[in-house]
Amino acid sequence: MLSLKNISKYYKAGNLKTSILNNINLDVDAGEFVSIMGPSGSGKSTLLNIIGMLDEPTDGYHYFLNQPIHQLKEKQRQALYKENIGFVFQAYHLIDELTVYENIETPLLYHNIKSDERKALVADMLDRFQIVGKKDLFPSQLSGGQQQLVGIARALIVSPKLLLADEPTGNLNSKQGDEIMELFKKLNKEEGMTIIQVTHSEKNAEYGSRIINLLDGTVESSKNV
Amino acid sequence: MLKNYFKIAWRNIKRHKAYSAINVAGLAIGVAACLLIFVVVQFELSYEKFQPNYKNIYRIVLQQDLGDGISYSEGTPYPITAALRADFPQVKLAALNTAYNSQFTVPANANNFGADNKKFVEEIGVMFMQPQFFDIFKYKWLSGDASVLNAPNMVVVDRSTAKKYFGDWQSATGRVIKMDNQINLKVAGVIEDVPGNSDLPLKVLVSYATLKTHLHEYNADDSWNTVSSNHQVFMLLPANATVSNLNAQLKVFTKKHYGGNDNDHKVHFLQALSDLHYNTRFGNSLGDHITNKATIRTLSLIAVLIILMASINFINLSTAQSVGRSKEVGIRKVLGSSRAQLIKQSLGETTLIVLFALLIAIAIAKLALPFLKNIASVPDDISLFSIGSLLFLLTTTLVIVLISGIYPALVVSGFRPVLALKNKITAASVGGVPLRRVLVVAQFSISQLLIIGTIVAVRQMNYINSADLGFNKEAILVIPGSTDSVSLQKSAPFKAQLLQTPGVKNVTFTADQPSSQNNWTTNFYFDHNTTDKNYQTSLKFGDADYFKTFGLRFKAGHAYTQSDTTNGVVINETFAQKVGVHDYNSIIGKSVKLGNGQWRPIVGVVEDFKTNTMRDAVRPIVLVQNKKQQGIVAVKLSTSNFAGTVASVQKQWEHTYSDYAYSGYFLDQNIAEFYKQENQLALVYKIFAMIAVFISCLGLYGLVSFMVVQRTKEVGVRKVLGASVSSIVYLFSKEFMLLITISFIIATPIAYYMMNSWLQNFVFRIPLSVGVFVLAIVSSMLVAWLTVGYKAVKAALATPVKSLRSE
Numbered sequence A: 001m002l003s004l005k006n007i008s009k010y011y012k013a014g015n016l017k018t019s020i021l022n023n024i025n026l027d028v029d030a031g032e033f034v035s036i037m038g039p040s041g042s043g044k045s046t047l048l049n050i051i052g053m054l055d056e057p058t059d060g061y062h063y064f065l066n067q068p069i070h071q072l073k074e075k076q077r078q079a080l081y082k083e084n085i086g087f088v089f090q091a092y093h094l095i096d097e098l099t100v101y102e103n104i105e106t107p108l109l110y111h112n113i114k115s116d117e118r119k120a121l122v123a124d125m126l127d128r129f130q131i132v133g134k135k136d137l138f139p140s141q142l143s144g145g146q147q148q149l150v151g152i153a154r155a156l157i158v159s160p161k162l163l164l165a166d167e168p169t170g171n172l173n174s175k176q177g178d179e180i181m182e183l184f185k186k187l188n189k190e191e192g193m194t195i196i197q198v199t200h201s202e203k204n205a206e207y208g209s210r211i212i213n214l215l216d217g218t219v220e221s222s223k224n225v
Numbered sequence B: 001m002l003k004n005y006f007k008i009a010w011r012n013i014k015r016h017k018a019y020s021a022i023n024v025a026g027l028a029i030g031v032a033a034c035l036l037i038f039v040v041v042q043f044e045l046s047y048e049k050f051q052p053n054y055k056n057i058y059r060i061v062l063q064q065d066l067g068d069g070i071s072y073s074e075g076t077p078y079p080i081t082a083a084l085r086a087d088f089p090q091v092k093l094a095a096l097n098t099a100y101n102s103q104f105t106v107p108a109n110a111n112n113f114g115a116d117n118k119k120f121v122e123e124i125g126v127m128f129m130q131p132q133f134f135d136i137f138k139y140k141w142l143s144g145d146a147s148v149l150n151a152p153n154m155v156v157v158d159r160s161t162a163k164k165y166f167g168d169w170q171s172a173t174g175r176v177i178k179m180d181n182q183i184n185l186k187v188a189g190v191i192e193d194v195p196g197n198s199d200l201p202l203k204v205l206v207s208y209a210t211l212k213t214h215l216h217e218y219n220a221d222d223s224w225n226t227v228s229s230n231h232q233v234f235m236l237l238p239a240n241a242t243v244s245n246l247n248a249q250l251k252v253f254t255k256k257h258y259g260g261n262d263n264d265h266k267v268h269f270l271q272a273l274s275d276l277h278y279n280t281r282f283g284n285s286l287g288d289h290i291t292n293k294a295t296i297r298t299l300s301l302i303a304v305l306i307i308l309m310a311s312i313n314f315i316n317l318s319t320a321q322s323v324g325r326s327k328e329v330g331i332r333k334v335l336g337s338s339r340a341q342l343i344k345q346s347l348g349e350t351t352l353i354v355l356f357a358l359l360i361a362i363a364i365a366k367l368a369l370p371f372l373k374n375i376a377s378v379p380d381d382i383s384l385f386s387i388g389s390l391l392f393l394l395t396t397t398l399v400i401v402l403i404s405g406i407y408p409a410l411v412v413s414g415f416r417p418v419l420a421l422k423n424k425i426t427a428a429s430v431g432g433v434p435l436r437r438v439l440v441v442a443q444f445s446i447s448q449l450l451i452i453g454t455i456v457a458v459r460q461m462n463y464i465n466s467a468d469l470g471f472n473k474e475a476i477l478v479i480p481g482s483t484d485s486v487s488l489q490k491s492a493p494f495k496a497q498l499l500q501t502p503g504v505k506n507v508t509f510t511a512d513q514p515s516s517q518n519n520w521t522t523n524f525y526f527d528h529n530t531t532d533k534n535y536q537t538s539l540k541f542g543d544a545d546y547f548k549t550f551g552l553r554f555k556a557g558h559a560y561t562q563s564d565t566t567n568g569v570v571i572n573e574t575f576a577q578k579v580g581v582h583d584y585n586s587i588i589g590k591s592v593k594l595g596n597g598q599w600r601p602i603v604g605v606v607e608d609f610k611t612n613t614m615r616d617a618v619r620p621i622v623l624v625q626n627k628k629q630q631g632i633v634a635v636k637l638s639t640s641n642f643a644g645t646v647a648s649v650q651k652q653w654e655h656t657y658s659d660y661a662y663s664g665y666f667l668d669q670n671i672a673e674f675y676k677q678e679n680q681l682a683l684v685y686k687i688f689a690m691i692a693v694f695i696s697c698l699g700l701y702g703l704v705s706f707m708v709v710q711r712t713k714e715v716g717v718r719k720v721l722g723a724s725v726s727s728i729v730y731l732f733s734k735e736f737m738l739l740i741t742i743s744f745i746i747a748t749p750i751a752y753y754m755m756n757s758w759l760q761n762f763v764f765r766i767p768l769s770v771g772v773f774v775l776a777i778v779s780s781m782l783v784a785w786l787t788v789g790y791k792a793v794k795a796a797l798a799t800p801v802k803s804l805r806s807e
Ligand SMILES: Nc1ncnc2c1ncn2[C@@H]1O[C@H](COP(=O)(O)OP(=O)(O)OP(=O)(O)O)[C@@H](O)[C@H]1O
Pocket: A011, A020, A038, A039, A040, A041, A042, A043, A044, A045, A046, A047
């Protein structure tokens, strides 16, 4: 599904060139559940953002669904991203001015989905995450765990083939974290959704089928669970 | 999608109430002000445009050199019409002679004049009119047609006059009315009311043929030497002719018909109809007022400046706020929004706010519309909405949305999602402070320009209103009357009767008050010289009590003794100076001959008084008595029981001159009316300076709030390092003091130029002193301080720990 070849990322500050990612090679097949681990500052988020096309590598080849991302124009990349990738963040990143319902609905608007269908899809999601009762509340009125549920619901509503999660449980207590992990596992097993998550927790990493360890911008180890 | 944008926009507006209020209020007030000015300017520029022949109609006017410089007159001598028709047979032309303040007596029923007559005085709109006028100008006839004006003693009225006189226009035709108690006229036609945007208010049109037997009563004279501005000739430019062509022919025409001195000193030429409403060279308008093009330009400029300021505010505040929105933008990008969609959203929000502001603006304008006549001469029923004003609103909206929406939209949509999500977007990356500084300087330049304008205009008008006119204008009731022989016979007994009335101090019969916009001039001879002076003197007629009543002060000699005809004359200082006499006592006893009159001794010299308006220099003047000219009675009243005395005088007047309608006025109010347009302009400056200051304060407040947020950390660090509160307040105030000073440097020369040229309209004017400018900058600083002082002090007083922890 996804292939990174010799991906590198540098930041230039004056004459100083800091290397964040160094010759990363990574292949992820459809249906995999990959956990990325590593110390703070090792480049996990940067790698995930590159996979998710939110950031561009300085060097290297990036293939997604057999398309050479590094050669695509902004517009085409945008379209590919929109159709296939869902993002979940540690800080939830909900739109504060929108209700739960509207937050979940927003991606559908960008996918030009008709109003009736939108209603049905959102209602489905609300049901599935058991947050029907919260649909008219604003993010500030929810607990962290609930906010993350909304964030995940929002990422899933367009049925992405690839779900990217950057420390999805980082701000949650362990019970809430477990629930989210169970949910990921279920999505992966039952729906065959490809998931790549960044995590600091060994326990959460174990939910995945493969664990990749980053150190100073290189893949230090990769093992199947 | 759209709904989603609007929802967010609405919630954003609600969430940032103060910010939204500032934004909307600034824009709404700016747009409302502009809309009102637009309505005025559009009205002023629309004069006469409804005439189908608008582009080809001309007035034949006169340029003359009477010895004291070239002057212009819209008037023509009475015989010119026949001569023009003979010399220019191919040209359609028509003469009219207007009569100001004519009285019409309407019998209550049928055509029998009786005790229950109704009397109407028409200030303007009464004209002796040739039927050919209607070949040139087009109006709708409700009844009759132009041909009815061929015969003498016929009259055509407009719809509202017909309604006023007879109840409705249908019953007007065939009725008989009496003009100025002498001329019986038969109503032979009714025309539709002329629109307000015309200098030809046709209310009562008397057939021109009627004038022939009443020339003297209407200041006309069958002579080429007499030019009355009331007698005007209009023509339609023939298809094959050009203006320069006709002007050349008119030169030849002038040479052919004028005799003597006039032959060299007068020449007729064409003035376009499109110039009529704006050219102040040609004194009084037949209509309500003339508007200088410069005034229209000033108004338009003010409108443009105000809308500019409001837009600047909007851009300023919008971009500042967009920083706070960067996270939302990042999320939306992650959720699949394209850049175009983000731009659309940002524009959508701007549009929403602008539309919202627009609605409020329209409401404000609607509420303010009735007061518009205080700042401009517009009709009471002027409408806010026209194709023009709607177009104006539409363009304004578009322009504001584009300039104030596109910029923030582009900036915001260009945020990189990763950075946006990390809240790494700072003010610096959205244009930041330098741009904002430029915008604030622009705003303050505009406000200071208007503040200076206000100070100068208000001072000048105060100066005019309180200036010593050289006579006493207080508590003087002036009642215009007739000079027909019956009325004149009543003068002496009426005067005696009035003087018996308690509260009446003095009474004089006169032809003209000391300060007026009239100009009665004649050539004259001095000290038995056989050739006349090469300049003219002005005349004022009044009986011997004229000086006492108006409180004129004698420099030498005394008033003439009461008589029905001229015996001695009184001159003013300017007259004495002009004929070369500086010792006023020595001119007493010398003689003056006015026109073709007799030699009369000078018996007194009065201190110069303002003979016309403050716009004009004091003219050399000769005061004489001549009962035949003195139809106006001026009554000096005591201030105790003022209202009672006025009522009593009015009652006595109406009883004595029962055929006439009473139209008394107070001299001081009448003189104030001279400056109606200037007072209006001063008010415009006042109002718009206030709006400008208000808007720029909003802008400044926005800027400082922005700076405070940006520099919170800096302030925190400085405080930790031991900075005092006052030094931190200084940190903020230094900035805007500097900005205001820069604005002042920009505004001053422009304001100086503008107001100096405005003051040139007045011969009597205030100097443009340094104080005016100092006042402008000091008041700007003060207002700015009041606006931002609070914010600055608050920022300075904040606990440093708080601001440092936020990072
Ligand atoms: N815009 C940037 N400019 C310069 N350096 C950056 C930028 N963004 C990230 N970095 C650096 O890149 C390195 C990797 O950052 P990244 O966010 O990928 O780390 P991470 O592994 O996700 O760490 P954490 O576990 O703390 O989230 C860090 O050292 C960071 O300082």
